[in-house]
Amino acid sequence: xxxxxSSLRIALRAxxxxxxxxxxxxxxxxxxxxxxxxxxxxxxxxxxRISEQIASMGSNLLMVVxxxxxxxxxxxxxxxxxTLTVEDAKAIAAEIPGVKYVxxxxxxxxxxxxxxxxxxxxxxxxxxxxxxxxxxxIALGRAFTAQExxxxxxxxxxxxxxxxxxxxxIDPIGQIVRIKRFPFTVIGVLEPKGQSGMGRDQDDIVFVPxxxxxxxxxxxxxxxxxxQISVQARGPEVLKEVEEQIKDLLRQRHRILPNQEDxxxxxxxxxxxxxxxxxxxxxxxxxxxxxxxSLIVGGIGIMNIxxxxxxxxxxxxxxxxxVGAKGRDIxxxxxxxxxxxxxxxxxxxxxxxxxGTLILSHFTQWPTxxxxxxxxxAFLFSGSVGVFFGxxxxxxxxxxNPIDALRYE
Amino acid sequence: MNLPNHSAGIxxxxxxVSMTGRRVxxxxxxxxxxxxxxxxxxxxxxxRGVSLRIEKGEFxxxxxxxxxxxxxxxxxxxxxxxxxxxQYLLEGINxxxxxxxxxxxxxxxxxxxxxxxxxxxxxxxxxxxxxxPLIYARVSGVKRREMARRALIEVGLEERGHHHPSQLSGxxxxxxxxxxxxxxxxxxxxxxxxxxxxxxxxxxxxxxxxQHLNRDLGITIIMITHEQDIASFAKRNIHFRDGRVVEDxxxxxxx
Numbered sequence: 001x002x003x004x005x006s007s008l009r010i011a012l013r014a015x016x017x018x019x020x021x022x023x024x025x026x027x028x029x030x031x032x033x034x035x036x037x038x039x040x041x042x043x044x045x046x047x048x049r050i051s052e053q054i055a056s057m058g059s060n061l062l063m064v065v066x067x068x069x070x071x072x073x074x075x076x077x078x079x080x081x082x083t084l085t086v087e088d089a090k091a092i093a094a095e096i097p098g099v100k101y102v103x104x105x106x107x108x109x110x111x112x113x114x115x116x117x118x119x120x121x122x123x124x125x126x127x128x129x130x131x132x133x134x135x136x137x138i139a140l141g142r143a144f145t146a147q148e149x150x151x152x153x154x155x156x157x158x159x160x161x162x163x164x165x166x167x168x169x170i171d172p173i174g175q176i177v178r179i180k181r182f183p184f185t186v187i188g189v190l191e192p193k194g195q196s197g198m199g200r201d202q203d204d205i206v207f208v209p210x211x212x213x214x215x216x217x218x219x220x221x222x223x224x225x226x227x228q229i230s231v232q233a234r235g236p237e238v239l240k241e242v243e244e245q246i247k248d249l250l251r252q253r254h255r256i257l258p259n260q261e262d263x264x265x266x267x268x269x270x271x272x273x274x275x276x277x278x279x280x281x282x283x284x285x286x287x288x289x290x291x292x293x294s295l296i297v298g299g300i301g302i303m304n305i306x307x308x309x310x311x312x313x314x315x316x317x318x319x320x321x322x323v324g325a326k327g328r329d330i331x332x333x334x335x336x337x338x339x340x341x342x343x344x345x346x347x348x349x350x351x352x353x354x355x356g357t358l359i360l361s362h363f364t365q366w367p368t369x370x371x372x373x374x375x376x377x378a379f380l381f382s383g384s385v386g387v388f389f390g391x392x393x394x395x396x397x398x399x400x401n402p403i404d405a406l407r408y409e
Numbered sequence: 410m411n412l413p414n415h416s417a418g419i420x421x422x423x424x425x426v427s428m429t430g431r432r433v434x435x436x437x438x439x440x441x442x443x444x445x446x447x448x449x450x451x452x453x454x455x456x457r458g459v460s461l462r463i464e465k466g467e468f469x470x471x472x473x474x475x476x477x478x479x480x481x482x483x484x485x486x487x488x489x490x491x492x493x494x495x496q497y498l499l500e501g502i503n504x505x506x507x508x509x510x511x512x513x514x515x516x517x518x519x520x521x522x523x524x525x526x527x528x529x530x531x532x533x534x535x536x537x538x539x540x541x542p543l544i545y546a547r548v549s550g551v552k553r554r555e556m557a558r559r560a561l562i563e564v565g566l567e568e569r570g571h572h573h574p575s576q577l578s579g580x581x582x583x584x585x586x587x588x589x590x591x592x593x594x595x596x597x598x599x600x601x602x603x604x605x606x607x608x609x610x611x612x613x614x615x616x617x618x619x620q621h622l623n624r625d626l627g628i629t630i631i632m633i634t635h636e637q638d639i640a641s642f643a644k645r646n647i648h649f650r651d652g653r654v655v656e657d658x659x660x661x662x663x664x
Contacts, residue, residue, distance in 0.1 A: 006550070013532065014532075017532060315528070316530055318528075319528045319529075319530065319541075320541065320545075321513065322487075322489065322516065322522055322528075323516065323517060323522065323541050323542040323545065323589070324513050324514065324516050324517020324518070324542050324545040324546065324593075325513060325545050326509070326510040326513045326514070326545070327509060327510060327513075328510070329545060402489050403484055403489050403490060406524070406528065
């Protein structure tokens with residue numbers, strides 16, 4: 001232990017001889033490590049944001065929509081005839097055991113008017129189950145009941161964006177708004193969700209009972225028609241299975257022949273978001289790798305300076321060998337010097353990286369997440385860069401011929 | 410520390426050489442030493458067959474013009490270099506088949522070097538410089554300090570332990586170098602023009618230290634010099650010329 005400490009002290013003293021040179025050499029490592037720390041923090045922050053968004057959208061989620069994607073883009077039949085019905089939704093609920101909730105819905109663009117304020121938004125007519133499927137919580141008031149669906153009651157639940165834009169500070173519960181000239185009573189307000197993974201404002205929405213939407217809002221459409229069916233599976237294990245079962249069931253119900261395409265599409269949102277998450281991870285890894293390249297450059301800087309240092313201290317090395325230093329002693333001496341350089345650079349880089357990331361995040365509002373593992377890894381990486389790039393000069397020093405070295409001017 | 414087996418080496422060699430069958434054990438034994446340098450395409454025969462013996466406790470001066478091979482000879486004596494032919498035994502130790510590391514160990518334990526240019530570490534204190542061989546001998550910090558202190562006392566510099574070479578005069582620097590050479594209690598002290606960078610008065614001071622070490626502590630000293638008056642401090646003068654010993658005199662002066 002004492003020899004280790006004294007070697008450390010000797011190395012530090014040697015590096016202090018030319019502080020400027022040591023500082024500049026360290027700069028490469030500092031920048032490299034800081035860059036890696038920042039990239040990893042940004043990457044992890046983005047990933048956790050995506051995970052949050054996935055969770056907020058609802059888990060184990062399948063969406064069935066009419067039309068198929070096989071010939072590039074949505075394909076409706078002539079006359080825009082939708083092929084999904086409420087009966088389909090009921091069948092899915094009844095016949096597929098892995099299904100937890102099913103909610104058919106229909107939607108369209110509407111104007112919501114309160115007093116002299118109006119707001120253009122997306123209206124979704126659906127079942128109360130949809131709120132569970134899509135992870136919506138009620139902040140004020142309540143959801144509509146099955147009874148209200150039965151009776152096509154004119155009640156609605158507002159998203160947070162509508163509340164802010166139409167009501168300002170007034171309590172919206174119990175108020176009357178007009179949707180397509182019909183008066184609707186506000187019975188509930190949703191908890192805000194923020195932006196979706198694809199950038200949409202999820203709070204810009206109003207929910208009404210499915211039947212009300214069909215009869216009043218989108219009445220010209222064929223009754224029983226459904227724009228989409230949202231299905232929540234019981235758990236992630238059965239998700240894929242349920243997806244297949246829904247496809248089989250609908251093909252059967254719609255009497256689709258084996259060689260014909262589906263006239264519907266089942267979207268596995270969890271899968272899609274999973275892909276996005278994967279892509280995010282790959283991007284983070286790529287960013288970190290690119291940042292690591294600057295660490296390599298820093299290492300080359302260390303090798304360069306150590307080579308110069310060895311040449312400058314040729315005489316000193318000759319003296320040491322003459323009085324009994326073995327090759328190993330000289331090797332270790334110089335290796336410790338480059339290790340000290342890279343480790344101190346690593347520590348400074350971690351500090352600067354963390355501070356820089358926090359400042360960046362403050363100004364850009366990008367999410368960041370620090371991981372202890374990443375920091376430790378960066379520290380170890382900088383250490384290995386020091387050892388790897390310091391090895392060649394140290395070895396060169398250890399192989400010097402003492403007679404020639406002592407004669408060196 | 411594992412040194413090669415003395416007796417095996419010396420018995421076989423000495424018995425071969427000695428014609429009368431008498432077992433000879435000299436402190437330093439040199440037989441038909443040759444050294445050939447190849448510098449690119451040029452070949453230089455630095456030593457052309459040198460044979461001699463030096464006994465324990467001798468004080469020898471080696472003289473000769475430049476190119477006579479005396480430095481080459483000293484390098485071989487100090488285990489810094491190996492001969493191309495011939496043999497060198499120090500206390501029966503033959504450096505011939507030893508590795509670099511093993512030679513370093515022998516130098517550390519058996520040889521003390523004193524150079525014309527002092528060759529101290531500029532950014533280290535006098536004590537630190539003297540401690541250097543002890544670091545490589547793996548002596549612990551406390552003991553190192555003590556041994557270094559005692560060596561400095563021996564050369565009369567106990568007050569200057571914490572000074573750096575730049576704060577010391579030439580003579581003082583050389584004395585630090587001598588202390589360093591002594592600190593590990595070597596078998597021989599090899600000095601290459603030890604007074605070359607010193608004025609006459611300081612030179613005499615250094616020579617008096619050498620004499621004290623040789624006479625009172627029994628240290629074997631071999632020194633290269635080109636100055637006759639310095640050489641006369643030594644009891645034995647060996648002259649080199651063109652890679653050979655041309656003269657080997659014991660002087661009656663300086664008892």
